[in-house]
Ligand code: FES
């Protein structure tokens with residue numbers, strides 16, 4: 001655990017934190033296991049007596065709606081010998097461990113444990129599935145492994161507002177089919193820090209910068225609680241006419257791009273033009289290794305052509321970022337510098353993010 005005082009909270013993170021085993025374990029336990037994470041789609045547990053499964057980093061979780069309609073989240077690990085219990089999604093009246101057939105209710109309470117009554121010295125007292133916190137947020141399920149955690153209400157409302165200000169209902173957004181998952185050979189903090197600044201956009205994302213106004217005058221940064229946000233309009237003219245056309249208000253009602261990051265690593269992008277939302281969440285899978293998963297939502301009335309061009313454009317930006325992030329990882333892990341030195345204005349959200357990291361580890 002890292003101690004934090006008001007003097008150290010604003011110091012840049014040490015470079016060795018990006019490639020260290022103990023640091024990675026602390027960040028998983030103290031940051032990812034104690035914050036709100038996307039754990040699937042609300043529609044998968046809309047019906048009473050249904051369940052879905054997910055993983056928060058390495059932790060298997062099961063989310064279930066019981067017969068009375070109450071939603072529960074639990075660690076999906078049998079307290080008997082540690083077997084993962086439920087798989088996939090679907091209707092369920094009970095949860096039964098595939099190993100020795102112990103049965104749990106959809107609230108995680110142990111209902112039967114065969115042959116334990118024949119044991120002289122074995123109590124099943126308290127052998128329930130460990131609870132986690134869960135909420136439905138529009139089309140998504142959010143889980144916090146800290147069962148007593150309060151939802152980040154103000155942060156969620158800010159993200160929701162950046163959709164609803166254009167007349168779309170966040171609650172009614174339908175996910176597009178499929179999820180995109182990818183692995184990146186770098187620490188999760190590198191990916192998030194890269195996401196949080198557009199100082200690199202003019203150098204790295206030349207096409208993107210032609211279309212989105214990334215100038216410091218128009219690329220607005222703000223933060224509140226655990227939410228870090230950038231907002232930028234589409235340029236009035238661009239050499240990339242096709243992209244400029246689809247992303248501008250000529251193509252649809254959304255005037256600005258909104259890039260939100262809910263700490264620690266959930267990003268929420270509202271794309272301009274006809275409109276689409278991308279929700280991507282990142283998590284560490286080991287030392288200097290991360291994974292990401294993305295779900296897209298198309299606004300009512302957005303055309304297939306728009307989505308196709310937007311996805312292509314987004315993919316290009318992602319590839320440019322991933323290549324850059326692996327270079328940053330190599331340098332940060334090399335020992336050549338003691339820490340990065342983000343710019344207080346142009347990289348203000350990186351500074352704010354590093355502060356949140358230090359606070360969470362304190
Ligand atoms: S491990 Fe689950 S019932 Fe034995």
Ligand SMILES: [Fe+2]
Nearest residue numbers: 194200205321
């Ligand atoms: Fe980038």
